[in-house]
Amino acid sequence: MVRNLLRPNKRNNTTVKKGTWSGEEDQKLIAYIRRYGIWNWTHMPKPAGLARTGKSCRLRWMNYLRPNIRHGNITKEEEDMIIESHRLLGNKWAAIAARLPGRTDNEIKNYWNTHLKKRVGNGNKLPNSFASDIKAKPSLPTIDTPKSEPDSGSQNVIPTMPANSFCTSYGVHGDDKTSENSCYSPCSVIEEEESLWEQFLALRDLEIAENFGGTYMHSGATDPALVCMEKEFLHHSGSCEEFIMDLW
DNA sequence: AACATCTACAACCGCTATAAC
DNA sequence: TGTTATAGCGGTTGTAGATGT
Numbered sequence: 001m002v003r004n005l006l007r008p009n010k011r012n013n014t015t016v017k018k019g020t021w022s023g024e025e026d027q028k029l030i031a032y033i034r035r036y037g038i039w040n041w042t043h044m045p046k047p048a049g050l051a052r053t054g055k056s057c058r059l060r061w062m063n064y065l066r067p068n069i070r071h072g073n074i075t076k077e078e079e080d081m082i083i084e085s086h087r088l089l090g091n092k093w094a095a096i097a098a099r100l101p102g103r104t105d106n107e108i109k110n111y112w113n114t115h116l117k118k119r120v121g122n123g124n125k126l127p128n129s130f131a132s133d134i135k136a137k138p139s140l141p142t143i144d145t146p147k148s149e150p151d152s153g154s155q156n157v158i159p160t161m162p163a164n165s166f167c168t169s170y171g172v173h174g175d176d177k178t179s180e181n182s183c184y185s186p187c188s189v190i191e192e193e194e195s196l197w198e199q200f201l202a203l204r205d206l207e208i209a210e211n212f213g214g215t216y217m218h219s220g221a222t223d224p225a226l227v228c229m230e231k232e233f234l235h236h237s238g239s240c241e242e243f244i245m246d247l248w
Numbered sequence: 249a250a251c252a253t254c255t256a257c258a259a260c261c262g263c264t265a266t267a268a269c
Numbered sequence: 270t271g272t273t274a275t276a277g278c279g280g281t282t283g284t285a286g287a288t289g290t
Contacts, residue, residue, distance in 0.1 A: 018259080018260075019258095019259075019260095019283090019284090020258070020259075020284080020285095021258085021259085040275080041275075041276070042274075042275065042276090053260095054275085054276095055260085055261095055275095055276090055277095056259075056260080058276075058277085059258090059259065059260080060258090060259085062277090063258075063259085064258080091279065091280085092278090092279090093278075093279065094277075094278060094279085105277095105278075105279080106257085106258075106259085106279095107257080107258095109279070109280085110256070110257050110258080111256090111257090113256095113257095113280095114255065114256055114257075115256090
């Protein structure tokens, strides 16, 4: 029994898939973000070839697919940090996650509810007023995380940008395969070679380029792939053929 | 072997905050 | 200033796999 439902979306008359993400869906999302970056979660699923809501895509990316996510057992040190942070902050999972590099709020929340809640209980929680005081003070010392501060110098920086300012071929994943993080990560598996879906996206770029001057040029396209290609082509001095070659 | 129960965690839902218009 | 769209957060649910009977 897999949570794998299809629900019609009344708003745009499409069918939205729910439930567990398949490997193919992961691959599509990673390939799309790898190529185009994160520009708008709501409008991303369609051009990415996903029958998911933007919200679902965001959650999947943030909690599972994003680079530098640590999967696997929580260490003793991390557990201590969770307990201590929870004592200070209460159920502020995002704030707690910010103190634990590579861990997501969802993971910490699950870990707390399944492993620590009974053991630690709520007895050590400080009053809410204290927790909100801490929240209001961004100077609270925290451990750097990819979420709050993308690691500089690395290519594992996900571009986030408004839809109208985006550009193609942003590097989402680094080439560093010597990472000490040996935990399973769908990202690292797919990183090994260009995915089929990524190749498809590249072919689509080519198709778009071939149609410049015609259909796409004045289509008012909103798909960033088209918008950006359009901009790039307009600024390209060479022929269409040269433009295509430059893309590779 | 078959079924029931438990555990861990991925994913969904509803709400709030923020930004843009 | 009000409205709408989007992102993010925390609570909760549902499922897969493990374990017990």
